[in-house]
Amino acid sequence: MGADHDHGGDHRHPGLAEDLSLSDPARRLLAMEELLVEKGVIDANDVRRVMDVIAARAPVDGARVVARAWIDPAFKLRLLEDPRAALAELGYPAVSGAMLAVVENTEAVHHLVVCTLCSCYPTSLLGPPPDWYKSFAYRSRAVVDPRGVMREFGLEVGEAVEVRVVDSAADLRYMVLPRRPEGTEGMAEEDLVALVTRDSLVGVGAPNQPAVNS
């Protein structure tokens, strides 16, 4: 960074609160972004556009995929074997970058997803990850004591169930296909969507139970 580009003094970034103290990584990121814009590698709007795409996604998008897989076994197979094509069917076209992979929970196997190296997450479908997913505590403890971590989230996984922790360290972004709750036979797809929680898509929780009609 040259003397003409110092983050002290009266240099201000639009949109940044003036009393925000920036961490060193944040300062480096801003410097890199400005350099890329100055050198014409990216347009000032490119970053905002990508952030808009991510912000437009939410856990409910993952919930829609799960609900469809619950009611349509053929779709579920396609989702597990070729997630890109299956997601496109539901109107979620592939975004550039990381590929989504789906792991299925069964009576015998429960999956939990973490990224120990950074905070890789199926952002292109679920939107930004929750803060706890990015915390050092979750990232380090999920691989060492997954059952303890899940218990803290309120999920007790039976001893007979095999726990598989998936560390998405490389190019795939994993989403869990949770088990369909009992007592949901015959429920409409949109009602099933409402049962699927974000936590269940990461594996630290289970879908909600359906409300019992009186």
Next chain:
Amino acid sequence: MARFCPGDRVRVLPNVVDTHHRTPSYVKGRIGRVHALSGSFYDPEDRAYGGTGLPKRELYLVWFGMQSLWGRRYRGGEEDKLLVDIYEQWLEPVGEPAGSQG
């Protein structure tokens, strides 16, 4: 052409490069088995420094027994596993252990 198949016993090499890589430290030097082929991807070790990432590298989902990783400190079942995507250049084949039942 993938060098390994699901079920193959593999060891994660302790060190391939000191520069950017996507192999978590806690599995370096450890023995696991290939669970699945995850596909071939641009090489992140090259892309991190402005390279093209070509040739693409095979990526494998490799599993390790939790108790083999953490020993008796692990609080969970014997079947509990850790699965992690590892690039082919970080894997070497390992023979089956003596007296193994397959």
